[in-house]
Amino acid sequence: MKVSRRNWLRTALYGTPLSGFSYGGLVEKNVLSVNRVDIPVAVERSGLHGLKVGLMSDFHHDDFGNETLIRRAVSVLNKENVDVVLLAGDYISDQTAAMESLCGVLSELRPKLGSFGVLGNHDGWHFDESIPRLLEHAGVRLLINDSVEFDEFAVAGLDSYWAGHPDMVRALRSVPSEKPVLLGWHEPDPFDYYAENNVALQVSGHTHGGQICAPVYGPVLLPRYGKNYPFGHYQKHNRSLYVTRGMGTLDIPARFLCAPELAILTMRDFSISSPS
Numbered sequence: 001m002k003v004s005r006r007n008w009l010r011t012a013l014y015g016t017p018l019s020g021f022s023y024g025g026l027v028e029k030n031v032l033s034v035n036r037v038d039i040p041v042a043v044e045r046s047g048l049h050g051l052k053v054g055l056m057s058d059f060h061h062d063d064f065g066n067e068t069l070i071r072r073a074v075s076v077l078n079k080e081n082v083d084v085v086l087l088a089g090d091y092i093s094d095q096t097a098a099m100e101s102l103c104g105v106l107s108e109l110r111p112k113l114g115s116f117g118v119l120g121n122h123d124g125w126h127f128d129e130s131i132p133r134l135l136e137h138a139g140v141r142l143l144i145n146d147s148v149e150f151d152e153f154a155v156a157g158l159d160s161y162w163a164g165h166p167d168m169v170r171a172l173r174s175v176p177s178e179k180p181v182l183l184g185w186h187e188p189d190p191f192d193y194y195a196e197n198n199v200a201l202q203v204s205g206h207t208h209g210g211q212i213c214a215p216v217y218g219p220v221l222l223p224r225y226g227k228n229y230p231f232g233h234y235q236k237h238n239r240s241l242y243v244t245r246g247m248g249t250l251d252i253p254a255r256f257l258c259a260p261e262l263a264i265l266t267m268r269d270f271s272i273s274s275p276s
């Protein structure tokens, strides 16, 4: 009998060392890791210099969601005075009823310019009108192949690669070609699928950083369209990709060597010296 990697993982976690499972479920899953990362921007995009972006993803709020953890992240973002909050999708696993309590917490976000979200594959598979309605009510603008312009940059969002119909041309149709774009796209691997354009930074989630990691080996299991860029910052030519490990858990209520992450990304043109 063939045993899938996912079933093997479940068996290993539930059937062997109880202490490891208890640690992953009772401790690490509830520890918020705040990662402050500088994202380099090219000189021609120096208008982005200093822009501070808060990034959260993969709440899977109906799947052992932790409201206290999310509330803590919202509080950190508000104290940090971020310019923009981006939410990279998978608000739920399959039950949209959980959107109400999640959006209750997200409504406390107070970024200077706005909060924006994209759909994840799970949101797409189980989509109903409550997802955009409750996000909008919480002050989060959902971008599905759409964009919003500010003076120095634009924020764009694409539909889920796995569950939807992403359309980059449509998303960027009203954005001038010289204006740098912050792009939300749930799955990270499509970072390789588009040619050079004005995207300065793609933010993604989806991978959960593996959720369960082995020492030295790293992520034990990665999802489709999340295998090439598991977590962290990647650079290709003058484009960056940041993949967050996300906030929640899927399938098993545990994380191991892979704590939930709130990312605070600061755009930096390193040719501009900071005031001393």
Ligand SMILES: [Fe+2]
Pocket (backbone or CB within 6 Å): 090, 120, 121, 122, 186, 205, 206, 207
């Ligand atoms: Fe996902």
